[in-house]
Amino acid sequence: MVNNLNPGDQSPLETTIGYEQVAVDLTAWLARSEPDPALKQALDFALLEDFDHLYRYANLYELIDGRDAAELTDSLTEIMPGRPTMVEHRHPYDDVRPHYDTHTVDPLSRLHVMTIVAAEQQTMNYYLNHSAEFMEPVARDLYVEISHIEEQHVTHYESLLDPLDSWFKQLVFHKYNEAYLYWSMLQQEAEPRLKRIWELHLDMEIGQLHAACDLLRRYEGVEPEEILPPELPEVPLTFETNKDYVRSVLAEQIDLRADGTEYVPVGELPEDHRYFAFQDVVNDGGAPSELVVDENRAASGREFRDEVEGPHPVAGLRA
């Protein structure tokens, strides 16, 4: 039902731009609200990568459709380079993070991680499935390239989850998360028709949560109150503009790369680091994410940006 709220005349690329706007503003809001500094850093790291994806897809939109992505984003999210997609490709060893400890983790942090894993998985699957719906090679290649990064993001975020949690505990946490998300949307929604949908789905998820709790109780002997907090978070997950926050992270973290489980500036990686060898292999022959901007520049006379808060905070990424 939720997916069918998208209009029928919305193209896959328009849906994609919507997904990346969601990714940026969801990730930014989660990072701003995240109590755990390590989890916040994980969110900040991938934020700049999804931010760049929005820029690349916006250039594709102008290149092949001649249209303005800012009409879709309503300029609520800026469109400009983030951490360039071509430098985001990294060795798998550098994608896995230390996981939180399920006993000490803040319940809000758990919700944040589960939410972002779901979001990244959705985008990964979408890009993998829709790349073949384009005729233009640069479009097909761009979707494949970015889908690889989204897979990295899924691994990056999913590795934060504690593998100690049993299947039924995971089910209860999952249903609780869904209830939290629908409740959050219900708080924000102004459109009465959509509000009724969120309320209906929230009711359903609460019912499913009860069923999951019954399973946990019966098959693991665990009372749900032992693992769930007594109340939902005070603040609902909120979609709002995050331009200032994104700009601050851009200014401070653009050069970060992953080195095992750590984040380090690219200049601190040794010359023989596996990152560079991986980059050489993946980017051999050129990166579609660079080509799309080059081709749009050649066709449109400029690269597409929607910088509404001033010049890019990183001098080297200014037009």
Added chain:
Amino acid sequence: MTILVPTKATGATAKTAEMTYVEPDRQVTDDELAAALPDAGLNMAFVADFLSAALTHERCGRHLYRSVAARTNNPVLKRRYEDFGEETERHAEILEELIAGMGGNPSYVSPAARGVEGADTKLVESTSLLGGSLDVMTREMVMLQAVFLAESLDHAHWQTLAKLAERLPDGDLRDRWVRAVGEVGPEEGEHLEWARAAMEKMVMLQAESSAMAAVGAKAEELVEKVRSWFA
């Protein structure tokens, strides 16, 4: 009230590991663990970790007993599971008191405790995830085996705690430790022996009954048969 699952809200703390991250204000180190406990001439950081593991096993045992008590079809087993479950919860409470009385945190979850919880999680899962491939009687045996395995480790933990008590210097700590072992040890022995004997009896009941071997026996008949065990 006994804490059966430590959480951030109950004051849970943990150590970081290579692939385990703990929020800074919830992290503990070996030095901090040792410093919180009395100097008893032992590696107190290790003792803290071991106590955490033993306590976790009791907590998981409580959960296991609740689960099998809810699912068994045999009234005798159900009563035993319920009774032993309550005693197990009391054992957890005794360990919490022992740890807190020493200056430790009963909500500290050590790496050893995580290991125990991982094993115990799989143990309780084994009693249900294979349900579709097990008949009614085999499910009862699987649940009872899980109890036996859990009680085996539990019994070993308390025997080890008794050994540790002998190494403690005379004083309040040793007295409290000895009292705890004195109260729980015999019950753990009873739990383990009961589980062993019940398993033996369940095997003999089925081995000596030709009706059990009948293929195609209706589920209701099998449930009735299970209900009559130990009567």
